[in-house]
Amino acid sequence: MQVPTAQSVLFKAMCPDCRGRFELAAPALRLAIGRTARTTFYSFTCPDCGAAVRKPAGQRIVALLTNGGVRTMRLHVG
Structure with missing residues (x-):
């Protein structure tokens, strides 16, 4: 069984802005x-x-992106 890598998940x-539709690999996305x-x-x-595009991420999107290898940053308020 082959384990998907961050590069293989799209x-x-x-x-x-331009209404373009495309597929992005995990390294092209950032999650906060x-x-x-x-x-x-x-x-x-x-x-x-x-x-520069920024979109809200609900629980389902967060789970999909983190499981797909997208870089994640946790925002903390002191």
């Missing part, structure tokens, strides 16, 4: 987990237009 994404749903999001750079 995530479907869409850019709200905050204390609330409002401060939990994922981000990427659109490969079509170069826009």
Whole structure:
């Protein structure tokens, strides 16, 4: 059985600026987990237009991204 690597997992994404639809490998995405749903999001750079994209991430998205090898940062407030 072959274990998927971060490079082999692809995530479907869409850019709200140019409306481009594409697939991104885990290294192209970043996940930030905050204390609330409002401060939990994922981000990427659109490969079509170069826009910085930031989208909210609910529990299901967080689970999919972390299991797929996306880099995760926990946001802490002192």
